[in-house]
Amino acid sequence: MPTPWDPDTPIYIQLYQQVVTRILDGYITEGEPLPSVRKVAAEYKLNPITISKAYQMLQDENIVEKQRGKGLFVKHGVQDIILNRERESFLSSQWPKILQQINRLKLSAEDLLPSTLETK
Amino acid sequence: MPTPWDPDTPIYIQLYQQVVTRILDGYITEGEPLPSVRKVAAEYKLNPITISKAYQMLQDENIVEKQRGKGLFVKHGVQDIILNRERESFLSSQWPKILQQINRLKLSAEDLLPSTLETK
Protein backbone atom coordinates (compact mmCIF):
# COMPACT_ATOMS: atom_id res chain seq x y z
CA MET A 1 0.00 0.00 0.00
CA PRO A 2 1.94 2.98 -1.32
CA THR A 3 -0.08 6.02 -0.20
CA PRO A 4 -3.25 5.95 1.83
CA TRP A 5 -5.21 8.56 -0.09
CA ASP A 6 -8.09 10.00 1.83
CA PRO A 7 -11.08 8.73 -0.13
CA ASP A 8 -13.12 11.81 0.71
CA THR A 9 -10.99 14.44 -1.01
CA PRO A 10 -9.82 14.44 -4.61
CA ILE A 11 -6.34 13.05 -5.09
CA TYR A 12 -5.16 16.10 -7.00
CA ILE A 13 -6.09 18.26 -4.03
CA GLN A 14 -4.16 15.99 -1.73
CA LEU A 15 -1.15 16.17 -4.03
CA TYR A 16 -1.38 19.94 -4.03
CA GLN A 17 -1.59 20.04 -0.27
CA GLN A 18 1.30 17.66 0.02
CA VAL A 19 3.56 19.99 -1.94
CA VAL A 20 2.41 23.03 0.00
CA THR A 21 3.00 21.25 3.28
CA ARG A 22 6.47 20.16 2.23
CA ILE A 23 7.37 23.68 1.25
CA LEU A 24 6.06 25.01 4.55
CA ASP A 25 8.01 22.40 6.47
CA GLY A 26 11.16 23.10 4.45
CA TYR A 27 11.40 19.70 2.81
CA ILE A 28 11.14 21.36 -0.57
CA THR A 29 13.22 24.52 -0.79
CA GLU A 30 12.66 27.53 -2.97
CA GLY A 31 14.11 27.40 -6.46
CA GLU A 32 14.03 23.63 -6.40
CA PRO A 33 12.33 21.73 -9.24
CA LEU A 34 9.26 19.57 -8.71
CA PRO A 35 9.55 15.92 -9.75
CA SER A 36 8.20 15.37 -13.26
CA VAL A 37 4.59 14.47 -13.83
CA ARG A 38 5.43 11.11 -15.28
CA LYS A 39 7.78 10.28 -12.44
CA VAL A 40 5.17 10.98 -9.80
CA ALA A 41 2.55 9.16 -11.83
CA ALA A 42 4.73 6.08 -12.01
CA GLU A 43 5.71 6.22 -8.35
CA TYR A 44 2.18 6.59 -7.00
CA LYS A 45 0.50 4.60 -9.77
CA LEU A 46 -1.74 7.48 -10.67
CA ASN A 47 -3.08 8.82 -13.92
CA PRO A 48 -0.67 11.54 -15.17
CA ILE A 49 -3.64 13.84 -15.65
CA THR A 50 -4.22 13.75 -11.92
CA ILE A 51 -0.70 15.02 -11.23
CA SER A 52 -1.01 17.62 -13.98
CA LYS A 53 -4.11 18.96 -12.31
CA ALA A 54 -2.31 19.35 -9.00
CA TYR A 55 0.65 21.05 -10.71
CA GLN A 56 -1.72 23.35 -12.54
CA MET A 57 -3.20 24.43 -9.22
CA LEU A 58 0.28 25.20 -7.93
CA GLN A 59 0.88 27.41 -10.96
CA ASP A 60 -2.48 29.11 -10.58
CA GLU A 61 -1.66 29.89 -6.98
CA ASN A 62 1.71 31.37 -7.99
CA ILE A 63 3.59 28.86 -5.91
CA VAL A 64 5.61 27.34 -8.73
CA GLU A 65 6.55 28.62 -12.16
CA LYS A 66 7.15 26.88 -15.42
CA GLN A 67 10.55 27.13 -17.08
CA ARG A 68 9.98 26.00 -20.62
CA GLY A 69 11.59 22.73 -21.42
CA LYS A 70 12.88 22.31 -17.89
CA GLY A 71 9.86 21.80 -15.69
CA LEU A 72 8.28 23.44 -12.69
CA PHE A 73 10.27 25.28 -10.05
CA VAL A 74 9.29 26.53 -6.62
CA LYS A 75 9.20 30.31 -6.68
CA HIS A 76 11.41 32.39 -4.41
CA GLY A 77 9.91 33.96 -1.32
CA VAL A 78 6.99 31.63 -1.53
CA GLN A 79 7.35 30.05 1.89
CA ASP A 80 6.39 33.23 3.72
CA ILE A 81 3.56 33.95 1.33
CA ILE A 82 2.08 30.51 1.82
CA LEU A 83 2.45 30.73 5.55
CA ASN A 84 0.58 34.01 5.71
CA ARG A 85 -2.05 32.95 3.26
CA GLU A 86 -2.77 29.73 5.08
CA ARG A 87 -2.77 31.43 8.45
CA GLU A 88 -5.26 34.00 7.35
CA SER A 89 -7.52 31.45 5.73
CA PHE A 90 -7.35 29.19 8.77
CA LEU A 91 -8.13 31.94 11.27
CA SER A 92 -10.88 33.57 9.27
CA SER A 93 -12.79 30.65 7.85
CA GLN A 94 -11.89 27.37 9.53
CA TRP A 95 -11.17 28.25 13.14
CA PRO A 96 -14.51 29.95 13.86
CA LYS A 97 -16.35 26.83 12.73
CA ILE A 98 -14.10 24.69 14.88
CA LEU A 99 -14.77 26.82 17.94
CA GLN A 100 -18.46 26.65 17.25
CA GLN A 101 -18.34 22.89 17.12
CA ILE A 102 -16.27 22.68 20.28
CA ASN A 103 -18.93 24.70 22.02
CA ARG A 104 -21.74 22.65 20.57
CA LEU A 105 -20.12 19.42 21.70
CA LYS A 106 -19.39 20.98 25.09
CA LEU A 107 -15.78 19.93 24.93
CA SER A 108 -13.49 21.19 27.68
CA ALA A 109 -9.81 22.03 27.61
CA GLU A 110 -9.20 18.69 29.33
CA ASP A 111 -10.89 16.85 26.49
CA LEU A 112 -8.81 18.67 23.91
CA LEU A 113 -5.36 18.89 25.39
CA PRO A 114 -4.53 15.31 26.39
CA SER A 115 -5.18 14.14 22.87
CA THR A 116 -2.22 16.22 21.81
CA LEU A 117 0.02 13.80 23.61
CA GLU A 118 -1.77 10.75 22.26
CA THR A 119 -1.43 11.86 18.70
CA LYS A 120 2.37 11.84 19.04
CA MET B 1 -32.06 34.91 2.03
CA PRO B 2 -33.75 31.49 1.68
CA THR B 3 -30.93 29.12 2.51
CA PRO B 4 -27.32 29.63 1.60
CA TRP B 5 -26.47 26.07 0.62
CA ASP B 6 -22.77 25.37 0.55
CA PRO B 7 -22.20 24.46 -3.10
CA ASP B 8 -19.35 22.11 -2.18
CA THR B 9 -21.37 19.57 -0.23
CA PRO B 10 -24.53 17.83 -1.34
CA ILE B 11 -27.69 19.46 -0.11
CA TYR B 12 -28.99 16.24 1.37
CA ILE B 13 -25.87 16.04 3.53
CA GLN B 14 -26.42 19.58 4.69
CA LEU B 15 -30.04 18.81 5.50
CA TYR B 16 -28.93 15.79 7.47
CA GLN B 17 -26.42 17.85 9.42
CA GLN B 18 -28.98 20.54 10.01
CA VAL B 19 -31.34 18.08 11.67
CA VAL B 20 -28.55 16.55 13.73
CA THR B 21 -27.41 19.99 14.86
CA ARG B 22 -30.92 20.99 15.79
CA ILE B 23 -31.40 17.86 17.84
CA LEU B 24 -28.07 18.50 19.57
CA ASP B 25 -29.04 22.08 20.31
CA GLY B 26 -32.46 21.03 21.57
CA TYR B 27 -34.48 22.76 18.87
CA ILE B 28 -35.96 19.41 17.87
CA THR B 29 -36.92 17.29 20.83
CA GLU B 30 -37.11 13.52 21.07
CA GLY B 31 -40.36 11.90 20.07
CA GLU B 32 -41.20 14.85 17.89
CA PRO B 33 -42.03 14.38 14.21
CA LEU B 34 -39.81 15.80 11.49
CA PRO B 35 -41.49 18.19 9.08
CA SER B 36 -42.83 16.22 6.13
CA VAL B 37 -40.78 15.71 3.01
CA ARG B 38 -43.24 17.73 0.95
CA LYS B 39 -43.30 20.58 3.41
CA VAL B 40 -39.55 20.95 3.51
CA ALA B 41 -39.39 20.57 -0.26
CA ALA B 42 -41.88 23.37 -0.72
CA GLU B 43 -40.28 25.62 1.87
CA TYR B 44 -36.75 25.33 0.54
CA LYS B 45 -37.79 24.89 -3.08
CA LEU B 46 -36.04 21.58 -3.37
CA ASN B 47 -36.94 18.31 -5.01
CA PRO B 48 -38.71 15.96 -2.55
CA ILE B 49 -36.19 13.27 -3.37
CA THR B 50 -33.40 15.42 -2.04
CA ILE B 51 -35.14 15.65 1.31
CA SER B 52 -35.96 11.94 1.18
CA LYS B 53 -32.30 11.19 0.83
CA ALA B 54 -31.45 13.19 3.94
CA TYR B 55 -34.30 11.56 5.85
CA GLN B 56 -33.15 8.15 4.70
CA MET B 57 -29.71 8.85 6.15
CA LEU B 58 -31.30 9.76 9.46
CA GLN B 59 -33.11 6.43 9.47
CA ASP B 60 -29.98 4.52 8.56
CA GLU B 61 -28.17 6.20 11.44
CA ASN B 62 -30.96 5.20 13.83
CA ILE B 63 -31.66 8.80 14.69
CA VAL B 64 -35.21 8.76 13.44
CA GLU B 65 -37.83 6.06 13.00
CA LYS B 66 -40.63 5.69 10.56
CA GLN B 67 -44.21 5.31 11.66
CA ARG B 68 -45.85 4.08 8.51
CA GLY B 69 -48.29 6.49 7.01
CA LYS B 70 -47.60 9.00 9.75
CA GLY B 71 -44.12 10.27 9.17
CA LEU B 72 -40.68 10.24 10.77
CA PHE B 73 -40.16 10.68 14.48
CA VAL B 74 -37.01 11.44 16.44
CA LYS B 75 -36.09 8.41 18.50
CA HIS B 76 -35.90 8.60 22.24
CA GLY B 77 -32.51 8.88 23.91
CA VAL B 78 -30.93 9.93 20.67
CA GLN B 79 -29.56 13.26 21.84
CA ASP B 80 -26.99 11.63 24.10
CA ILE B 81 -26.07 9.09 21.47
CA ILE B 82 -25.44 11.77 18.88
CA LEU B 83 -23.45 13.88 21.31
CA ASN B 84 -21.16 10.99 22.17
CA ARG B 85 -20.85 9.87 18.58
CA GLU B 86 -19.92 13.34 17.37
CA ARG B 87 -17.54 13.94 20.24
CA GLU B 88 -15.68 10.75 19.62
CA SER B 89 -15.46 11.40 15.90
CA PHE B 90 -14.28 14.95 16.47
CA LEU B 91 -11.62 14.04 19.00
CA SER B 92 -10.30 11.03 17.15
CA SER B 93 -10.30 12.16 13.56
CA GLN B 94 -10.74 15.91 13.18
CA TRP B 95 -8.98 17.40 16.17
CA PRO B 96 -5.59 15.73 15.58
CA LYS B 97 -5.48 17.19 12.08
CA ILE B 98 -6.40 20.60 13.44
CA LEU B 99 -3.63 20.47 16.02
CA GLN B 100 -1.20 19.42 13.36
CA GLN B 101 -2.17 22.36 11.22
CA ILE B 102 -1.93 24.77 14.15
CA ASN B 103 1.58 23.55 14.74
CA ARG B 104 2.48 23.75 11.09
CA LEU B 105 1.23 27.31 10.84
CA LYS B 106 3.01 28.14 14.10
CA LEU B 107 -0.12 29.71 15.53
CA SER B 108 0.03 30.85 19.14
CA ALA B 109 -2.68 30.92 21.78
CA GLU B 110 -2.90 34.68 21.23
CA ASP B 111 -3.73 34.13 17.56
CA LEU B 112 -6.44 31.66 18.40
CA LEU B 113 -8.14 33.01 21.47
CA PRO B 114 -9.21 36.54 20.48
CA SER B 115 -11.25 35.15 17.63
CA THR B 116 -13.26 33.24 20.20
CA LEU B 117 -14.63 36.52 21.40
CA GLU B 118 -15.39 37.73 17.93
CA THR B 119 -17.40 34.69 16.94
CA LYS B 120 -19.39 34.47 20.13
Next chain:
Amino acid sequence: MPTPWDPDTPIYIQLYQQVVTRILDGYITEGEPLPSVRKVAAEYKLNPITISKAYQMLQDENIVEKQRGKGLFVKHGVQDIILNRERESFLSSQWPKILQQINRLKLSAEDLLPSTLETK
Protein backbone atom coordinates in the same frame (compact mmCIF):
# COMPACT_ATOMS: atom_id res chain seq x y z
CA MET C 1 -45.83 -2.24 23.73
CA PRO C 2 -49.07 -3.91 22.66
CA THR C 3 -48.20 -5.68 19.39
CA PRO C 4 -44.79 -5.85 17.79
CA TRP C 5 -45.85 -5.29 14.21
CA ASP C 6 -43.29 -6.40 11.69
CA PRO C 7 -42.21 -3.09 10.17
CA ASP C 8 -41.55 -4.73 6.80
CA THR C 9 -45.07 -5.87 5.98
CA PRO C 10 -48.22 -3.76 5.97
CA ILE C 11 -50.21 -3.93 9.16
CA TYR C 12 -53.41 -4.84 7.36
CA ILE C 13 -51.68 -7.86 5.87
CA GLN C 14 -50.50 -8.89 9.30
CA LEU C 15 -54.01 -8.52 10.67
CA TYR C 16 -55.33 -10.66 7.83
CA GLN C 17 -52.71 -13.31 8.48
CA GLN C 18 -53.44 -13.22 12.17
CA VAL C 19 -57.08 -14.05 11.58
CA VAL C 20 -56.24 -16.78 9.10
CA THR C 21 -53.74 -18.30 11.48
CA ARG C 22 -56.21 -18.25 14.34
CA ILE C 23 -58.81 -19.98 12.24
CA LEU C 24 -56.29 -22.59 11.18
CA ASP C 25 -55.23 -23.15 14.76
CA GLY C 26 -58.84 -23.34 15.91
CA TYR C 27 -58.77 -20.25 18.10
CA ILE C 28 -61.53 -18.76 16.00
CA THR C 29 -64.24 -21.25 15.13
CA GLU C 30 -66.51 -21.24 12.12
CA GLY C 31 -69.70 -19.24 12.42
CA GLU C 32 -68.13 -17.04 15.03
CA PRO C 33 -68.20 -13.23 14.60
CA LEU C 34 -65.04 -11.18 14.18
CA PRO C 35 -64.52 -8.39 16.73
CA SER C 36 -65.78 -5.07 15.42
CA VAL C 37 -63.50 -2.74 13.51
CA ARG C 38 -63.72 -0.05 16.13
CA LYS C 39 -62.98 -2.49 18.93
CA VAL C 40 -59.82 -3.78 17.27
CA ALA C 41 -58.82 -0.26 16.35
CA ALA C 42 -59.12 0.85 19.96
CA GLU C 43 -57.35 -2.19 21.33
CA TYR C 44 -54.37 -2.04 19.00
CA LYS C 45 -54.37 1.75 18.66
CA LEU C 46 -54.67 1.53 14.91
CA ASN C 47 -56.51 3.56 12.35
CA PRO C 48 -59.94 1.93 11.74
CA ILE C 49 -59.27 2.06 8.03
CA THR C 50 -56.38 -0.33 8.54
CA ILE C 51 -58.65 -2.92 10.16
CA SER C 52 -61.29 -2.37 7.49
CA LYS C 53 -58.74 -3.15 4.85
CA ALA C 54 -57.83 -6.43 6.52
CA TYR C 55 -61.49 -7.35 6.91
CA GLN C 56 -62.11 -6.48 3.29
CA MET C 57 -59.38 -8.90 2.29
CA LEU C 58 -61.03 -11.62 4.36
CA GLN C 59 -64.29 -10.99 2.53
CA ASP C 60 -62.59 -10.97 -0.84
CA GLU C 61 -60.99 -14.30 -0.05
CA ASN C 62 -64.41 -15.75 0.94
CA ILE C 63 -63.21 -16.46 4.44
CA VAL C 64 -65.77 -14.33 6.23
CA GLU C 65 -69.17 -13.02 5.19
CA LYS C 66 -71.03 -9.92 6.09
CA GLN C 67 -74.41 -10.16 7.83
CA ARG C 68 -75.95 -6.76 7.44
CA GLY C 69 -76.24 -4.89 10.68
CA LYS C 70 -74.51 -7.65 12.63
CA GLY C 71 -70.95 -7.74 11.45
CA LEU C 72 -68.59 -10.25 9.89
CA PHE C 73 -68.82 -13.98 10.53
CA VAL C 74 -66.40 -16.77 9.74
CA LYS C 75 -67.85 -18.92 7.00
CA HIS C 76 -68.56 -22.59 7.53
CA GLY C 77 -66.16 -25.14 6.11
CA VAL C 78 -63.53 -22.51 5.74
CA GLN C 79 -60.87 -24.16 7.87
CA ASP C 80 -60.27 -26.95 5.39
CA ILE C 81 -60.36 -24.60 2.45
CA ILE C 82 -57.76 -22.34 3.99
CA LEU C 83 -55.58 -25.26 4.92
CA ASN C 84 -55.57 -26.59 1.37
CA ARG C 85 -55.13 -23.20 -0.20
CA GLU C 86 -52.19 -22.32 2.02
CA ARG C 87 -50.59 -25.71 1.57
CA GLU C 88 -50.77 -25.49 -2.17
CA SER C 89 -49.42 -21.95 -2.24
CA PHE C 90 -46.60 -22.85 0.14
CA LEU C 91 -45.51 -25.93 -1.75
CA SER C 92 -45.75 -24.43 -5.20
CA SER C 93 -44.33 -20.96 -4.74
CA GLN C 94 -42.50 -20.57 -1.44
CA TRP C 95 -40.90 -23.92 -0.77
CA PRO C 96 -38.96 -24.16 -4.05
CA LYS C 97 -37.33 -20.81 -3.33
CA ILE C 98 -36.48 -21.93 0.18
CA LEU C 99 -34.85 -25.10 -1.11
CA GLN C 100 -32.91 -23.09 -3.62
CA GLN C 101 -31.59 -20.80 -0.92
CA ILE C 102 -30.71 -23.73 1.32
CA ASN C 103 -28.66 -25.14 -1.51
CA ARG C 104 -27.05 -21.81 -2.27
CA LEU C 105 -26.05 -21.33 1.36
CA LYS C 106 -24.85 -24.94 1.48
CA LEU C 107 -26.84 -25.60 4.62
CA SER C 108 -26.94 -29.16 5.87
CA ALA C 109 -29.64 -31.04 7.74
CA GLU C 110 -27.58 -30.53 10.89
CA ASP C 111 -27.68 -26.77 10.43
CA LEU C 112 -31.43 -26.81 9.97
CA LEU C 113 -32.72 -29.33 12.47
CA PRO C 114 -31.19 -28.22 15.78
CA SER C 115 -32.67 -24.79 15.37
CA THR C 116 -36.08 -26.40 15.67
CA LEU C 117 -35.33 -27.11 19.28
CA GLU C 118 -33.87 -23.67 19.94
CA THR C 119 -36.89 -21.88 18.62
CA LYS C 120 -39.06 -23.54 21.27
Next chain:
Amino acid sequence: MPTPWDPDTPIYIQLYQQVVTRILDGYITEGEPLPSVRKVAAEYKLNPITISKAYQMLQDENIVEKQRGKGLFVKHGVQDIILNRERESFLSSQWPKILQQINRLKLSAEDLLPSTLETK
Protein backbone atom coordinates in the same frame (compact mmCIF):
# COMPACT_ATOMS: atom_id res chain seq x y z
CA MET D 1 -37.48 -12.02 -21.95
CA PRO D 2 -35.40 -9.07 -20.72
CA THR D 3 -35.77 -9.30 -16.96
CA PRO D 4 -38.89 -10.32 -15.14
CA TRP D 5 -38.72 -7.85 -12.26
CA ASP D 6 -40.82 -8.82 -9.30
CA PRO D 7 -43.28 -5.93 -9.07
CA ASP D 8 -43.54 -6.28 -5.30
CA THR D 9 -39.98 -5.39 -4.42
CA PRO D 10 -38.04 -2.34 -5.58
CA ILE D 11 -35.86 -2.96 -8.58
CA TYR D 12 -32.79 -1.60 -6.87
CA ILE D 13 -33.23 -4.22 -4.14
CA GLN D 14 -33.50 -6.92 -6.76
CA LEU D 15 -30.37 -5.63 -8.48
CA TYR D 16 -28.57 -5.67 -5.15
CA GLN D 17 -29.65 -9.24 -4.48
CA GLN D 18 -28.69 -10.26 -7.99
CA VAL D 19 -25.13 -9.06 -7.46
CA VAL D 20 -24.92 -10.70 -4.05
CA THR D 21 -26.21 -13.97 -5.47
CA ARG D 22 -23.77 -13.85 -8.33
CA ILE D 23 -20.88 -13.28 -5.97
CA LEU D 24 -22.06 -16.16 -3.81
CA ASP D 25 -22.34 -18.43 -6.82
CA GLY D 26 -18.94 -17.37 -8.10
CA TYR D 27 -20.13 -15.71 -11.28
CA ILE D 28 -18.59 -12.45 -10.12
CA THR D 29 -15.15 -12.91 -8.62
CA GLU D 30 -13.43 -10.79 -6.03
CA GLY D 31 -11.40 -7.85 -7.27
CA GLU D 32 -13.47 -7.74 -10.43
CA PRO D 33 -15.25 -4.52 -11.45
CA LEU D 34 -19.01 -4.30 -11.57
CA PRO D 35 -20.50 -3.34 -14.94
CA SER D 36 -20.87 0.44 -15.10
CA VAL D 37 -24.07 2.14 -14.05
CA ARG D 38 -24.68 3.36 -17.57
CA LYS D 39 -24.09 -0.04 -19.10
CA VAL D 40 -26.54 -1.79 -16.82
CA ALA D 41 -29.02 1.03 -17.26
CA ALA D 42 -28.85 0.68 -21.03
CA GLU D 43 -28.99 -3.11 -20.97
CA TYR D 44 -32.00 -3.37 -18.68
CA LYS D 45 -33.60 -0.14 -19.88
CA LEU D 46 -33.62 1.34 -16.41
CA ASN D 47 -32.89 4.77 -15.07
CA PRO D 48 -29.21 5.11 -14.07
CA ILE D 49 -30.30 6.30 -10.66
CA THR D 50 -32.00 2.99 -9.99
CA ILE D 51 -28.73 1.17 -10.60
CA SER D 52 -26.86 3.77 -8.56
CA LYS D 53 -29.11 3.04 -5.64
CA ALA D 54 -28.34 -0.66 -5.81
CA TYR D 55 -24.62 0.04 -6.13
CA GLN D 56 -24.81 2.44 -3.21
CA MET D 57 -26.26 -0.34 -1.07
CA LEU D 58 -23.39 -2.60 -2.05
CA GLN D 59 -20.96 0.06 -0.91
CA ASP D 60 -22.81 0.62 2.34
CA GLU D 61 -22.65 -3.11 3.02
CA ASN D 62 -18.90 -3.14 2.38
CA ILE D 63 -19.29 -5.60 -0.44
CA VAL D 64 -17.87 -3.33 -3.08
CA GLU D 65 -15.46 -0.40 -3.01
CA LYS D 66 -15.18 2.64 -5.18
CA GLN D 67 -12.02 3.48 -7.07
CA ARG D 68 -12.62 7.07 -7.99
CA GLY D 69 -13.02 7.66 -11.67
CA LYS D 70 -12.61 3.95 -12.36
CA GLY D 71 -15.69 2.28 -11.05
CA LEU D 72 -16.79 -0.16 -8.38
CA PHE D 73 -14.80 -3.26 -7.52
CA VAL D 74 -15.77 -6.33 -5.52
CA LYS D 75 -13.79 -6.36 -2.28
CA HIS D 76 -11.48 -9.21 -1.48
CA GLY D 77 -12.62 -11.86 0.96
CA VAL D 78 -16.18 -10.80 0.57
CA GLN D 79 -17.56 -14.13 -0.60
CA ASP D 80 -17.06 -15.78 2.78
CA ILE D 81 -18.40 -12.76 4.61
CA ILE D 82 -21.58 -12.76 2.56
CA LEU D 83 -22.02 -16.49 2.94
CA ASN D 84 -21.78 -16.28 6.71
CA ARG D 85 -23.94 -13.21 6.91
CA GLU D 86 -26.68 -14.76 4.82
CA ARG D 87 -26.50 -18.08 6.63
CA GLU D 88 -26.86 -16.46 10.00
CA SER D 89 -29.73 -14.30 8.87
CA PHE D 90 -31.50 -17.25 7.27
CA LEU D 91 -31.14 -19.53 10.26
CA SER D 92 -32.03 -16.97 12.86
CA SER D 93 -34.87 -15.08 11.27
CA GLN D 94 -36.30 -16.85 8.25
CA TRP D 95 -36.01 -20.54 9.05
CA PRO D 96 -37.91 -20.42 12.37
CA LYS D 97 -40.87 -18.84 10.62
CA ILE D 98 -40.71 -21.47 7.90
CA LEU D 99 -40.69 -24.29 10.42
CA GLN D 100 -43.61 -22.71 12.19
CA GLN D 101 -45.56 -22.57 8.99
CA ILE D 102 -44.71 -26.14 8.10
CA ASN D 103 -46.06 -27.19 11.45
CA ARG D 104 -49.14 -25.07 11.11
CA LEU D 105 -49.92 -26.50 7.69
CA LYS D 106 -49.20 -29.99 9.03
CA LEU D 107 -46.90 -30.74 6.13
CA SER D 108 -45.01 -34.02 6.25
CA ALA D 109 -41.57 -34.91 4.97
CA GLU D 110 -43.26 -36.63 2.04
CA ASP D 111 -44.96 -33.39 1.06
CA LEU D 112 -41.70 -31.49 1.18
CA LEU D 113 -39.11 -33.83 -0.21
CA PRO D 114 -40.44 -34.81 -3.65
CA SER D 115 -40.46 -31.22 -4.70
CA THR D 116 -36.75 -31.17 -4.05
CA LEU D 117 -36.31 -33.48 -6.96
CA GLU D 118 -38.56 -31.47 -9.17
CA THR D 119 -36.74 -28.22 -8.60
CA LYS D 120 -33.29 -29.67 -8.96
Next chain:
DNA sequence: GTGGTCTAGACCACT
Protein backbone atom coordinates in the same frame (compact mmCIF):
# COMPACT_ATOMS: atom_id res chain seq x y z
C1' DG E 1 -14.61 6.92 -19.30
C1' DT E 2 -16.46 6.57 -14.08
C1' DG E 3 -20.09 7.55 -10.20
C1' DG E 4 -22.78 11.40 -7.75
C1' DT E 5 -26.28 14.92 -7.50
C1' DC E 6 -30.33 17.43 -8.58
C1' DT E 7 -34.80 18.65 -11.01
C1' DA E 8 -39.54 18.00 -12.54
C1' DG E 9 -43.11 15.25 -12.50
C1' DA E 10 -45.60 10.93 -11.86
C1' DC E 11 -47.43 6.87 -9.46
C1' DC E 12 -48.00 3.72 -5.54
C1' DA E 13 -48.76 1.74 -0.83
C1' DC E 14 -49.84 2.65 3.82
C1' DT E 15 -52.55 4.97 7.55
Next chain:
DNA sequence: GTGGTCTAGACCACA
Protein backbone atom coordinates in the same frame (compact mmCIF):
# COMPACT_ATOMS: atom_id res chain seq x y z
C1' DG F 1 -52.13 12.99 4.79
C1' DT F 2 -47.34 10.17 4.97
C1' DG F 3 -42.79 8.26 2.71
C1' DG F 4 -40.93 5.29 -1.26
C1' DT F 5 -39.95 4.37 -6.04
C1' DC F 6 -39.13 5.24 -10.79
C1' DT F 7 -38.41 7.96 -15.20
C1' DA F 8 -36.22 11.26 -18.26
C1' DG F 9 -32.85 14.29 -18.70
C1' DA F 10 -29.14 17.36 -17.21
C1' DC F 11 -24.80 18.74 -15.06
C1' DC F 12 -20.56 18.06 -12.35
C1' DA F 13 -16.19 16.22 -10.38
C1' DC F 14 -12.76 12.80 -10.76
C1' DA F 15 -9.19 10.00 -13.21
